[in-house]
Amino acid sequence: MGCGTEGVIAALTAAADVVSAHRDELVELDRVIGDGDHGENLRRGFQTFVVAVTRAAPATPGAVVKLLASTLISTVGGAAGPLYGTACLRAAASIGDAPELTPTATVTALRAALSGVVARGKAEPGDKTMVDALTPAVEAAQKALENGADIHGVLVAAADAADDGAAATIPLVARKGRASYLGERSAGHLDPGARSTALLLRALAESA
Amino acid sequence: MGCGTEGVIAALTAAADVVSAHRDELVELDRVIGDGDHGENLRRGFQTFVVAVTRAAPATPGAVVKLLASTLISTVGGAAGPLYGTACLRAAASIGDAPELTPTATVTALRAALSGVVARGKAEPGDKTMVDALTPAVEAAQKALENGADIHGVLVAAADAADDGAAATIPLVARKGRASYLGERSAGHLDPGARSTALLLRALAESA
Amino acid sequence: MKKIINDPSTVVVDSLRGMAVAHPDLLRITYDPAVVARANAPVSGKVGIVSGGGSGHEPLHGGFVGLGMLDAAVPGAVFTSPTPDAIQAAIQTVDAGAGVLLLVKNYTGDVLNFETAAELAEADGTTVRSVVIDDDVAVKDSTYTAGRRGVGGTVLLEKLVGAAAERGDDLDKLDQLAQRVVGTVRSMGMALAAPTVPHVGVPSFDLADDEMEVGIGIHGEPGRERVPLESAEQIVTRLVDAVVTDLPFESGDRVLLFTNSMGGTPLVELYLAHGIAEGLLASRGITVARRLVGPYITSLEMQGMSITLLRLDDELIDLWDAPVHTAALRWGV
Amino acid sequence: MKKIINDPSTVVVDSLRGMAVAHPDLLRITYDPAVVARANAPVSGKVGIVSGGGSGHEPLHGGFVGLGMLDAAVPGAVFTSPTPDAIQAAIQTVDAGAGVLLLVKNYTGDVLNFETAAELAEADGTTVRSVVIDDDVAVKDSTYTAGRRGVGGTVLLEKLVGAAAERGDDLDKLDQLAQRVVGTVRSMGMALAAPTVPHVGVPSFDLADDEMEVGIGIHGEPGRERVPLESAEQIVTRLVDAVVTDLPFESGDRVLLFTNSMGGTPLVELYLAHGIAEGLLASRGITVARRLVGPYITSLEMQGMSITLLRLDDELIDLWDAPVHTAALRWGV
């Protein structure tokens, strides 16, 4: 049982709602160790996508994710715009024009997304970035797949691992992104991008 | 029994001390309905006088008051500088080069001071200015003189009347000076210049 | 109190020393008495233009000393008009024999001190004229009061009269021009937060997070009224309406619109407000022919703004466009 | 939050509209995407100089668009780097066939978005070069981190490269010049009080009345360390020492000293600080040959300042002195 175009649109629309619901939380996290715009920028980007996807009515899951990519790139700005945008671009490419997402395709797409973020941002695990949420998420998804999980199971495993990965950024001293300017003072705070990554994966898992 | 050069210097030095002691009070009064510089400006002027008078060692009471006048004019600035300066200039002129101040000469000097303030500032009683302290002070001093008071008695009467006159400025709406810009909002506050006038006269009375 | 200063009692002189090293070719500054003069003063054959007042309004007045504007500025202590001897020193410094014009903001202290200085200078044989500017419409005018304050219009007056002096106008013509400008310029200001005077150490007035002061001056004195915080649209409409209806400025008028920051209001907000003001004037049929946008007459770090309107004619436009080279205003050279 | 605005979500565009009407002869501004371009762009035969970044640093970058400086600026949302499509639109607007040079402040977001835009423009056949400026010595540099921030040096870079482009230098020479400037400019900043981002509504950081932030950036991010409030002498010494020892600047060097206000620090304090900085440099045998004093790269209404030093040679002095006509910087024309 895979997931078609409708399902992908529904999942990403649910993700957009989650971002809006957590807009203030993400702004506050970014205010403390960054410049306070992460929540507002992501909200703007995902809300634009919700409008765009109904207008454009893309035909395949890959086309939907590609539309999300271009929308994020052209409306979010900051670091998260290109990073999430590239992630989606790579994910869309890996999905191709398949009519349905399979559990395997889902894990492949997540891996492609991670490779996109790393390719753009050059961050390594432990740098206190979204990579610290996405990396364990991809590994957990892979394991779940090998244990025969369906898409829902794959995404739940990814979301759980992303939550842990995000929480694990709290003690870290940032080496990438704006928080790195604080040096030691960045330790003791949750990284906003890792948090938004965990929130997005959770939203996808719950609507899959 | 009159008051010679030494006595006048002593009295004005005492006045300088009183101004410094009340510097913050005058600043605060002026902060509320003005621009907060009255206490600082008067302190600067009178302290400069204390230094100047020992250096210049003027020979007569009139010369001492004339030195105070020029010092205030050249160091106080704002409205109070020229107003108190002109007051002292006129007072000095009325004293002339008499070796001693008599009770009569004292009242005449106070009247001359008032005429100087009015000539410069064009304020009338009730405008919420130092004139509201100085006018009743002159009248009370005159009455005391007619009742045979000595210099001390004359100045105590002036100081008492100035206190009442200053207190009476509280309900007034300012028509002159910076407080006039507040319109109705100036009512309910003691006028800083009226207060400083009362403080100065009290200092003179106590050292006479 | 949070300020980048060493000692509240030496702020003005310390700041002037920095200004002197920052503009060595432009200014010649003395400290006792404090006078900011054009490096090449006196300019032979030229009428000297002198202004001054309390410090804390920077760049006014020292930032406007230079070619095509002031020959000298006399900075008093913070918010305290300078003393006659300092003003007299400035007059002597710029007097080239053609006379000196004093541009005085209408505050009791400034008027009295400049008056005394003028008398002293006249006694020394210098021909001196004074023009008092009182463009603040927030203060109701009356012969029984101290009258209106001199605010934003002062900047425009100094530029226009300075340009006329530079082209060689004599003292009489400059006196008349200055009075003409005073008669056709109006301003109104507001504040979101109070400034803190160094020697006071606490804010000049206390304002709640949801309040603002309307009809404010430039010395931290409270305004005419305290009202609930409003949107930029409402704030600018208040100011423009008050200014336009006072003169009044009418449909068909050509004006210079000066949108001024009181110091703490950043450019992003100021441009936003300026755009609203231009829209309001356009809807009234008033043509904005020239503009000035920025912090030019301030009240220390006070957050707030003011709107100044000047009715223009061809001569005033030429004078405005004429070259000016000062620390704060420069073009055409 | 106290600001003269209508709606936090439209601040940037509302402000750009005001800037457009304030400078009709100088600028041509589009809003979607937001681009502030020279009125006469593209200038035939000339290399286009483009910069940009988040808004809230005014007058940077839009205030530096004009003759002898930038051909276009790309303003993002407040403290948010602009998106590739907006940057690409700016590139197209200024491309006259001689290529376009992008001046990028070193922030992950700016670098990534400008990088993407450059790729898109190259794909469209425009020759694009990018130079990243990272002059903030407060941030320890390292290949493992995001590296140093681009701060005050950006203003000087835009002026110098803009002047060289105006005199006709080709893309290669401009690229080399820009890298040379980046290699010889250093900055350090501090703050007394935090700014408030419109869409956040509360101060970016909380500072006690007796504390200050040292090594601050221009996005309201806290600095490297929080220390007790100090005197101007101590503050400026901290900044100058950090900047001088980093490059290092040495005895005999000729430099441009840029004393910058973060927005909320008034001119009276800034000149005071500037004077202290000149004294410290003189005592080190460093000659201040040129200066810039004012709020040119700000962080909304943040109270604070920064010191930027650029080592000069004859060519850089000529480029600095060359005519410039922008909303915020103007001389020689």
Ligand SMILES: Nc1ncnc2c1ncn2[C@@H]1O[C@H](COP(=O)(O)OP(=O)(O)O)[C@@H](O)[C@H]1O
């Ligand atoms: N080099 C990088 N690689 C991966 N993620 C990064 C990198 N730099 C920043 N991030 C992520 O971006 C988040 C900040 O996003 P955002 O606030 O939108 O960008 P900006 O810092 O430009 O305001 C950080 O919390 C971090 O997770």
Ligand SMILES: Nc1ncnc2c1ncn2[C@@H]1O[C@H](COP(=O)(O)OP(=O)(O)O)[C@@H](O)[C@H]1O
């Ligand atoms: N026209 C006037 N006539 C008489 N006294 C005046 C006049 N204007 C102001 N004053 C007095 O001066 C006082 C303010 O002095 P000061 O603060 O030194 O001047 P400034 O208002 O220039 O700061 C007022 O409290 C008032 O008593």
Ligand SMILES: [Mg+2]
């Ligand atoms: Mg951010």
Ligand SMILES: [Mg+2]
């Ligand atoms: Mg006062």
Ligand SMILES: [Mg+2]
């Ligand atoms: Mg005063």
Ligand SMILES: [Mg+2]
């Ligand atoms: Mg940002």
